[in-house]
Amino acid sequence: MEITHSPLVSIITPVYNGAQYLDELIQSVLLQDYPYVEHVIIDDGSKDDGATVAILNKYSHLHWTSRANKGQYSTMNDGLQLANGEYVCFVSADDILTTGAVRTAIDFLLRHPSFDGVFGITTYMDHSGNDFPFLVPFRGARLGFHQYFAHIAHCSLYVKAETMRKKDLFFDPSLRYTGDYDWVVRMHLKKCKVGFVKRELSKVRLHESQTSRKYKNDSFSEFDVVRKKLRVNALAYALLSGINIWMIRVWKIARLLKEKGLLDAVKFLFNFLLKKV
Helix, strand or coil, rough: CCCCCCCEEEEEECCCCCCCHHHHHHHHHHCCCCCCCEEEEEEECCCCCHHHHHHHHHCCEEEEEECCCCCHHHHHHHHHHHHHHCEEECCCCCCCCCCHHHHHHHHHHCCCCCEEEEEEEEEEEEECCCEEECCCCCCCCCHHHHHHHHCCCCHHEEHHHHHHHCCCCCCCCCCHHHHHHHHHHHHHCCCCEEEEEEEEEEEEEEECCCCHHHHHHHHHHHHHHHHHHCCCCHHHHHHHHHHCCCCCCHHHHHHHHHHHHHHHHHHHHHHHHCEEE
């Protein structure tokens, strides 16, 4: 199949006090080998003495704005309204796109025009950008299964902007922690056709200031509310998410056993059984 159409892709980034990592994200978008990319960034009322805005001012190519704080998911919705791209991808200010990510996603979507979107592999890094190994079971499962695993990171998911607008797939601004999970499940419920490419498309940074880590208990509570609201099957969730968690824990125990020794592996298992990890 010969492809002659090269659609514009909008990378949408909400940022709040993001000066520490924002440069690295912007550079990862600039270094993409696909030429038709716009980067839409909304500064969500940062309070860091102008550090975030100073970085945004360095780059003339950005499509950015700054306004009073409204929250992450409202900001992502506003970014969609500003975006001109035929396809969109939402990337947080502390994450990055990997080499060739946009071209990989668009090549798939152009070869499969009936699809509404595509997602790829997300890997992880620590606060310094070093690789952080982490097992993700069932990562290539069909869209409908991700309501049980919550595996699809929005920085590795490219969606038709028209689909989002026609099917009202905006983020729920009432949510603080789990809006991306809610979004992906609603995509499935609205019968979106989403493919998978077995290739790394982004890296998510793990660090202590992440909202999901700082407010872990609140996040879990909101997650339960969303599952009930969207009528995620409780029995299937308990079974499949349980298998998923045990696979990750077994992998972690094996790594600890290999790298640290038996004592550390036993300590981890003991803490897991006590629900401390």
